[in-house]
Amino acid sequence: MAIRSGCLAAIRPGGGMERRISLRALRAAAIAAVLGFSGAAYAQDDMAPADEQVLRLVTANMPRSLDPTNIDAQRLINNGFAEPLVHQSADGTQLIPALATSWELVEPTLWRVELQPDGFFWSGTPVTAEAVAASLSRHQSDNSRATSVLGGVSFAAVGPTTLEIRTPSEDPAFLYNLTTLPIENVAAIETLGDAYATTGDMSGYFRPVEFVSGELITGVPFDGYHGERPRLERIEARFVVDPQTRYLAMLSGEADMDANVQFEQLRLYLRNDGINIVERARNTWNVWMNYDHPLLADPRMREALSLGVDRDEIVTSIMAPFAVSPTGHFPAGLPYAIDRPQASDASRANAILDEMGWTPGPDGIRVKDGKPLEFGLLTYGWWNTVAVALESQWRQIGVRVNLQVVEPAASNQIMLDGAFDIATYCSCPTATGDLYGTLHQWYHTDSVRNWQSYSSPEVDALLGKLRAETEQERRFDLARQIQDIVMNDTALLYVSNAAMLSIAHAGDVRGVDPERPNDIVPGMYIAAE
Known part of the structure; x- marks a missing residue:
């Protein structure tokens, strides 16, 4: 994987960078009026003002549900709305802490996992080992993609933030199976009823403030998140299935990130020095x-x-x-x-x-x-x-x-x-x-x-x-x-x-994590021009 920018600037009416700043400023003013920004935490020297910290994603993969066991609950982890126990590195060979801070294979079939001590779900409910065990058990029974990989596995809380996972046979790489499973507050399902599918209750660093199934999801920082507060003040993810439309949205400044760059459009993106491309492993x-x-x-x-x-x-x-x-x-x-x-x-x-x-x-x-x-x-x-x-x-x-x-x-x-x-x-x-x-x-x-x-x-x-x-x-x-x-x-x-898909970011997007290039991470921000 490498981060590359194109070598030829594309010429567009009105000038692309000026157009981008104008569009961003107009939106930022409206958002600031609604949300009342007090300034972003962990500011970088080159950060744009807080009211301009808005990242607009166009993607062909949008969630149709905020219930993480739904087969179409896509990009919940990628967009920062949910966390797994562990992430997988970009090259697929390493595990990275998420809700889990450490893990150990204490017996051939027994994993002991320590969780973040101060994690919370959006509802304010603490993320405990008992809650994580309930979430993984629900994936085991209700998530059609996970039933076979979790078959015969048991999950047990042995302390407030200590989880034990027992596999039916030796499996030294078992935790890789958990990298795509968002952890949820199962107890909220009974409280929210049918509304759970459109609200959810997870622990990501963003929480949704608007959700239109399969079309739009917007989020703002979750104040109860256990880690670094996101530098972005708002994300807006929209479903755009046509690759050329996504490319034109990036070119015109209507979008800041394209999560589904196909090889046909990659040729065009690489000609534009105002857009950075993350080429993923083949x-x-x-x-x-x-x-x-x-x-x-x-x-x-x-x-x-x-x-x-x-x-x-x-x-x-x-x-x-x-x-x-x-x-x-x-x-x-x-x-x-x-x-x-x-x-x-x-x-x-x-x-x-x-x-x-x-x-x-x-x-x-x-x-x-x-x-x-x-x-x-x-x-x-x-x-x-x-x-x-x-x-x-x-x-x-x-x-x-x-x-x-x-x-x-x-x-x-x-x-x-x-x-x-x-x-x-x-x-x-x-x-x-x-x-x-x-x-x-x-x-x-x-x-x-x-x-x-x-x-x-x-x-x-x-x-x-x-x-x-x-x-x-x-x-x-x-x-x-x-x-x-x-x-x-x-x-x-x-x-x-x-590479199945590459990722495109506008030139003023900073803080992309090379180990999680497909994700919107807390360290990402919009740079001042």
Whole structure:
């Protein structure tokens, strides 16, 4: 990951910086009148006045609920409304304190976690070990994304701020499973009733003051936060699904942060020296095939589809210069990755489909028993360009795909329900400190996030060994064995290796945390121009 700014200034009517200051000043005056600012804490020498400390985020990932167990409760942690026990570093290999100040594996299956001693929820209720245990237990039972990773785990308060977590078997990297789980005050659910979904009660350094499901959330600093008070006095996050609209909002000064910079817009952003880009670590872009579809359950069909993907075209033309060829589940160069690309060969794909009895029809689409060879292809947002390329490439081997374009948030429930044939869905692997958790999520028979319903007794057994293994080289070897089997089964289609999304900040945004570049953190502020 690197922070870069462009090298060419974009020319725009009226001058971009003057336009930005004018828009910010107008909004700041109105906000100051409503909130009555008394001055920001921890001021930096280059900070703009408190009434200008407003950060406007445009994003394609907006929460539809403030109940953190909801499948569409997105960016609650990223926007500072919620805290997990621990954060994960940008390279995926380290854990960073959040609500937890320290943690220790005191027995092979027992973690002891010390919590912030002065944490509070927005309601003023203290964040105790008992409250955290209740929150994690609710994730275990109600959060569809977490049920398999938390299965068999118990949470117990053994002191006011001391939590013990017992896992059903040895798992030295277990805490990585908690980095995406916001901690909530479960006791508030009974008090708030149906209103809980639109109010919530969490412990983040911002608290919401306006929420429109899936469209808008604004927040101000939470005075009861245990840590540093945010330097920003207000954040405004808006749902903007179109990447070009987000780019134009940044260019005109209507927005200060774009959390979903796609490779198409990255080329434009890098030409503008008034915008800073955080390029995140590369990950593997993969395509899911639903094994519940009778045709996709056949490994020969999956192999034909894989061979029909022209990865060179995707990497060297469509996504250039931001992508390289994929080499299996993990990006090449990692000590636990395999250096084994999936082949692209349309001739072999055609031969396999011929052998399976699929013959080309008058329009080039293959037919068998009077039925065309076609699939639905679920896609959205930053995958659209690649999905269109796949549609064209598969047509060359006689396979028709019908694009089903949805909003990013809508895709979550579709994937969970298994209501897709083929999907370009953002579950793309990158470097990690939790090999077991990552590979289990994708490939274990019982994982709820094994979207394609892949099942291999051999892989399940190796995952069991990986979970308990503590010797590093042995863990790496087990991970490579799993990836080799998955590759042989064509469990997924790997199409490229590139940063899924980059982050753009206006030139006057300071304090971006390099370990949490996707997040709005307390140290961020607007600099004076």
